[in-house]
Amino acid sequence: MSTETAKKPSVLFVCVHNAGRSQMAAAFLTTLSKGRIEVRSAGSQPADKVNPAAVEAMAELGIDMSAEIPKVLTTEAVKESDVVITMGCGDTCPIFPGKRYEDWELEDPAGQGVESVRPIRDEIKSRIEDLIASLTPTAK
Numbered sequence: 001m002s003t004e005t006a007k008k009p010s011v012l013f014v015c016v017h018n019a020g021r022s023q024m025a026a027a028f029l030t031t032l033s034k035g036r037i038e039v040r041s042a043g044s045q046p047a048d049k050v051n052p053a054a055v056e057a058m059a060e061l062g063i064d065m066s067a068e069i070p071k072v073l074t075t076e077a078v079k080e081s082d083v084v085i086t087m088g089c090g091d092t093c094p095i096f097p098g099k100r101y102e103d104w105e106l107e108d109p110a111g112q113g114v115e116s117v118r119p120i121r122d123e124i125k126s127r128i129e130d131l132i133a134s135l136t137p138t139a140k
Contacts, residue, residue: 009135010038012081018043018070020051020109021087024121027058027065028128036136040077046070054109057117061125083135 011029013022018041026041033039047070055065078084083100088108095101104127109117 008036008038009083010040010081011083011085011131011135012077013039013041013085013087014043014073015087015108016043016045017047017051017110018073019047019049020054020117021104021106021120021124023050023065023068023070024054024058024124025085025087025104025128027063027068028125029131031063032125032128033132033136037132040081042071042073042077044073046072051109051117053112053114053117054121056114057121060114060118061121083131085131 013025013029015022022041022043026039029037030039050065050068050070055068058065078096078099081099083102085102085104087104087106104124106123107116107120109120
């Protein structure tokens with residue numbers, strides 16, 4: 001592994017179903033960090049598929065999440081991440097020393113139409129921009 005790869009920060013987004021908030025956050029971070037940050041997402045009780053309203057809301061901004069699949073949260077995913085951001089999964093996320101944890105209070109988009117998902121999407125984008133700034137000080 002090169003030193004460049006070793007220095008790349010990694011972020012794990014966790015919510016219950018890994019179908020809406022965490023998928024949107026991961027898609028934004030992947031797109032906006034332009035490969036400078038390793039991105040993972042998972043759920044404590046993954047859904048069968050990604051929320052169609054979340055997919056539609058992201059597509060409006062030119063980000064395609066249609067191929068994403070909800071993934072189950074593993075201890076390994078947490079261990080391999082520098083930053084763990086939870087979104088309403090409560091105590092189901094394992095805690096390891098030396099990790100940076102953040103809990104983002106965001107409305108759950110489950111069962112909502114795209115009109116209701118847009119403000120959640122926009123809040124996530126704003127938080128992602130702040131996160132990128134905190135992880136890549138030279139990026140603007």
